[in-house]
Amino acid sequence: MAVYDDFAKLDIRAGTIIKAEAFPKARKPAYKLTIDFDPEIGIKRSSAQITDCYTPETLVGKKILGVVNFPARQIADFFSEVLVLGTDSKGGIVLAVPDKLEEVRNGDKLC
Numbered sequence: 001m002a003v004y005d006d007f008a009k010l011d012i013r014a015g016t017i018i019k020a021e022a023f024p025k026a027r028k029p030a031y032k033l034t035i036d037f038d039p040e041i042g043i044k045r046s047s048a049q050i051t052d053c054y055t056p057e058t059l060v061g062k063k064i065l066g067v068v069n070f071p072a073r074q075i076a077d078f079f080s081e082v083l084v085l086g087t088d089s090k091g092g093i094v095l096a097v098p099d100k101l102e103e104v105r106n107g108d109k110l111c
Contacts, residue, residue: 015082
């Protein structure tokens with residue numbers, strides 16, 4: 001069972017996808033994402049298995065939520081620095097996105 005202290009260790013921030021491309025070397029269909037979190041956190045990269053619900057073109061400019069304090073994870077020849085959050089729906093992974101997008105800035109912390 002998880003306790004609040006476990007959740008408090010996660011640093012979940014808002015960011016904007018600035019680049020999305022196919023990742024053919026991944027074992028499961030995925031995209032390579034480049035995400036701007038803010039000048040303090042910086043630009044981070046992530047591998048995301050979201051190909052059932054999104055195309056690279058629909059991802060650019062999308063505001064997302066991601067865990068920014070996990071260690072980088074190597075996937076094929078790529079290092080994923082951020083865990084992008086989503087829900088597992090019947091149609092595929094759907095990104096968790098902030099409400100009221102105009103009020104959410106890159107780097108804002110989920111609390």
